[in-house]
Amino acid sequence: MTAALDTVLQGTLLGGLYALFAAGLSLIFGIMRLVNIAHGDLIVLAAYVALVAVQASGIGPIESLVIVVPVMFAVGYGLQRGLLNSTLDRGILPPLLVTFGLSIIIQNALLEGFSADSRKLQAGALEIASLRLGPDLAVGWFPLLIFLTAVAVIAGLQVLLYRTRVGRAFRAVSDDPEAARLYGVDNRHLFALAMALALAVVSIAAVFLAVRTNFDPAVGPARLLFAFEAVIIGGLGSLWGTLAGGVILGVAQSVGAKIDPAWQLLAGHVAFLLVLVLRPRGLFPRAVD
Amino acid sequence: MRETRIKRRQALTGAAGLIAAGAVGAPAIAQTKRIKIGYVSPQTGPLAPFAEADNFVIGGVREAAKAGLSIGGRNQALEILVKDSQSNPNRAAEVANDLILKDQVDLMLVASTPETTNPVCDQCEVNEVPCVSSVAPWQPWFFARGGKPDAGFKYTYHFFWGLEDVIAVFTNMWGQVPTNKSVGGLFPNDGDGNAWGDKERGFPPVLSKLGYKLTDPGRFQNLNDNFSAQISAFKSANVEVVTGVVIPPDLTTFWNQAQQQGFKPKAVSIGKALLFPVVLEGLGNAGHNLSTEVWWTPHHPFKSSLTGASAQQLADGYTQASKKQWTQPIGFVHALFEVAMDVMKRSKGAGERASVLDAIAKTKLDTIVGPVAWGSGPVKNVAKTPLVGGQWRRGGAFKYDLVITDNKTAPNIPVAGKMEPIG
Numbered sequence: 285m286t287a288a289l290d291t292v293l294q295g296t297l298l299g300g301l302y303a304l305f306a307a308g309l310s311l312i313f314g315i316m317r318l319v320n321i322a323h324g325d326l327i328v329l330a331a332y333v334a335l336v337a338v339q340a341s342g343i344g345p346i347e348s349l350v351i352v353v354p355v356m357f358a359v360g361y362g363l364q365r366g367l368l369n370s371t372l373d374r375g376i377l378p379p380l381l382v383t384f385g386l387s388i389i390i391q392n393a394l395l396e397g398f399s400a401d402s403r404k405l406q407a408g409a410l411e412i413a414s415l416r417l418g419p420d421l422a423v424g425w426f427p428l429l430i431f432l433t434a435v436a437v438i439a440g441l442q443v444l445l446y447r448t449r450v451g452r453a454f455r456a457v458s459d460d461p462e463a464a465r466l467y468g469v470d471n472r473h474l475f476a477l478a479m480a481l482a483l484a485v486v487s488i489a490a491v492f493l494a495v496r497t498n499f500d501p502a503v504g505p506a507r508l509l510f511a512f513e514a515v516i517i518g519g520l521g522s523l524w525g526t527l528a529g530g531v532i533l534g535v536a537q538s539v540g541a542k543i544d545p546a547w548q549l550l551a552g553h554v555a556f557l558l559v560l561v562l563r564p565r566g567l568f569p570r571a572v573d
Numbered sequence: 574m575r576e577t578r579i580k581r582r583q584a585l586t587g588a589a590g591l592i593a594a595g596a597v598g599a600p601a602i603a604q605t606k607r608i609k610i611g612y613v614s615p616q617t618g619p620l621a622p623f624a625e626a627d628n629f630v631i632g633g634v635r636e637a638a639k640a641g642l643s644i645g646g647r648n649q650a651l652e653i654l655v656k657d658s659q660s661n662p663n664r665a666a667e668v669a670n671d672l673i674l675k676d677q678v679d680l681m682l683v684a685s686t687p688e689t690t691n692p693v694c695d696q697c698e699v700n701e702v703p704c705v706s707s708v709a710p711w712q713p714w715f716f717a718r719g720g721k722p723d724a725g726f727k728y729t730y731h732f733f734w735g736l737e738d739v740i741a742v743f744t745n746m747w748g749q750v751p752t753n754k755s756v757g758g759l760f761p762n763d764g765d766g767n768a769w770g771d772k773e774r775g776f777p778p779v780l781s782k783l784g785y786k787l788t789d790p791g792r793f794q795n796l797n798d799n800f801s802a803q804i805s806a807f808k809s810a811n812v813e814v815v816t817g818v819v820i821p822p823d824l825t826t827f828w829n830q831a832q833q834q835g836f837k838p839k840a841v842s843i844g845k846a847l848l849f850p851v852v853l854e855g856l857g858n859a860g861h862n863l864s865t866e867v868w869w870t871p872h873h874p875f876k877s878s879l880t881g882a883s884a885q886q887l888a889d890g891y892t893q894a895s896k897k898q899w900t901q902p903i904g905f906v907h908a909l910f911e912v913a914m915d916v917m918k919r920s921k922g923a924g925e926r927a928s929v930l931d932a933i934a935k936t937k938l939d940t941i942v943g944p945v946a947w948g949s950g951p952v953k954n955v956a957k958t959p960l961v962g963g964q965w966r967r968g969g970a971f972k973y974d975l976v977i978t979d980n981k982t983a984p985n986i987p988v989a990g991k992m993e994p995i996g
Contacts, residue, residue: 294799404852406857408857412832427833496825537798541801545803546792546794548793548797548802
């Protein structure tokens with residue numbers, strides 16, 4: 285019984301990390317229908333920004349978010365305004381190709397600048413501290429922190445989208461960009477803000493990933509897959525759905541691994557496939573696309 | 574209109590004449606023969622840490638061979654052509670093909686992991702180009718390419734250690750620490766993991782012979798984010814020794830989760846992940862006394878046949894040039910070029926591939942990684958270099974230093990300490 289509980293619990297906490305990876309992806313897809321192939325590499329880029337911040341100023345990784353979040357926010361705004369905006373409205377292919385190219389450029393620029401060494405951020409005792417829930421049941425404080433942050437980030441984005449003026453504008457351009465423009469909404473600026481917001485979330489995911497395990501310039505694409513799956517399971521454009529998608533993926537993998545470690549990833553993919561078969565638009569699709 | 578066409582034709586004939594004149598003159602320039610050595614390694618991509626010292630090592634070799642090689646009383650210039658495999662086996666085969674067909678190399682060198690060595694060696698075998706390879710355990714190099722122990726290969730030769738050595742080193746190290754002999758295995762679903770966990774040729778048969786009980790939860794995919802299934806299996810089997818061959822991110826994830834869940838083994842001996850010091854630095858204090866196999870250190874009592882430098886001098890040179898701690902591949906990449914220079918000196922030089930192949934087979938050279946000689950290895954094309962075991966310890970010149978703690982497999986390499994239990 286404890287073993288089963290442990291499996292589900294560890295899987296749920298892992299789901300929090302997946303949801304954080306996926307939240308930015310979900311946000312920009314929901315607002316501008318942009319599939320960002322470079323998302324995983326942007327996570328790694330943010331991790332390197334954190335590494336530089338930590339090494340330059342001597343602050344801890346969590347504190348470094350004060351620097352990383354604004355930097356990535358600016359990167360996101362510039363990236364969308366200067367590059368990605370001009371790929372929109374021309375069908376589905378140009379954004380895919382441009383972000384694919386961006387992915388390769390980021391990887392090689394990081395390799396040039398930081399070498400291929402496997403890096404990691406250190407959070408000291410927080411990394412290994414745990415909360416004992418029973419004789420054979422312990423939960424790491426750090427995974428728990430990741431999960432709670434994921435919930436907080438998604439709740440925050442939800443409030444932003446549904447309770448604020450800028451959120452209303454986001455939803456307006458998402459529903460009908462032409463009509464929104466007629467009402468005086470500046471699409472280019474809003475899209476850039478959305479990407480900036482997505483990369484701010486990416487920074488949080490990146491710092492957690494970098495404390496959790498090693499990263500190197502080539503590791504980004506592998507992180508993209510679970511983010512995509514979490515978004516699709518949850519339903520495109522739905523933020524709470526993305527959190528649910530991450531948790532479903534994490535628990536499925538954890539249960540699979542319990543049966544046989546070879547089934548860990550397979551179980552996640554099977555869960556993904558099942559959702560696609562039973563509910564092709566995901567669990568909580570937002571409106572009609 | 575008609576006139577211009579004739580003019581154009583005349584101009585073309587003139588140009589052709591010029592090109593022909595150039596071709597006639599060409600052989601006069603290319604009188605001295607030039608030896609070409611091709612080298613393929615993973616300079617970018619996930620395997621890049623293996624090739625990080627390549628520029629430093631090759632720079633040293635070029636410097637040492639600046640004046641060319643004296644072959645049969647005549648001086649021949651030396652050219653080293655370096656290609657990047659991008660950590661991709663297909664790309665490795667492609668650049669090897671270019672080196673063979675376009676550049677017409679006399680000798681091919683290749684290093685670092687079966688993903689690089691195997692495709693390059695396969696190309697050399699097919700195109701009948703002599704090749705020396707290193708930095709991959711010999712079993713995945715030999716058997717994965719369909720090698721038959723009695724026949725072997727004709728054009729490709731390899732020097733490194735094998736799985737039997739790493740098993741001996743690990744069990745010798747565990748013998749120094751009192752444990753309950755319960756071992757947990759972390760074998761991923763990749764070439765190395767499957768070889769190490771193989772029920773006939775891997776760890777399991779040797780461990781059961783030595784009285785160890787192995788708990789192997791099964792193969793997992795690389796870049797695993799959750800090791801709780803493995804940890805709970807190890808805990809219920811009361812595991813005190815952990816072994817395996819995993820990539821650095823997986824080691825970090827596993828080790829942090831193990832500590833969160835209160836799993837505290839006495840010895841952790843892992844291949845691959847613990848090769849590079851930056852990975853240990855990433856673990857903070859938690860990397861102290863993790864152990865690994867050691868192929869080369871600055872304390873190995875060998876020197877370069879090419880420059881006369883000791884292992885310590887080579888490592889210091891790298892640290893000085895790069896401001897980074899030495900890593901194990903440095904010695905082997907240097908040794909690869911030592912073998913290459915020695916082979917070319919004993920061959921008939923440029924354009925004489927048959928004599929180069931002959932010279933490889935007759936190699937008997939004391940290199941910076943130990944003696945290299947084919948003929949006495951486990952199979953015809955494999956020469957074995959010594960392997961010992963060590964623990965990473967905090968303090969010293971760098972954040973973590975690799976201390977040799979067991980040399981039963983190669984007593985000529987000095988130990989610098991005894992095995993200490995973790996924690």
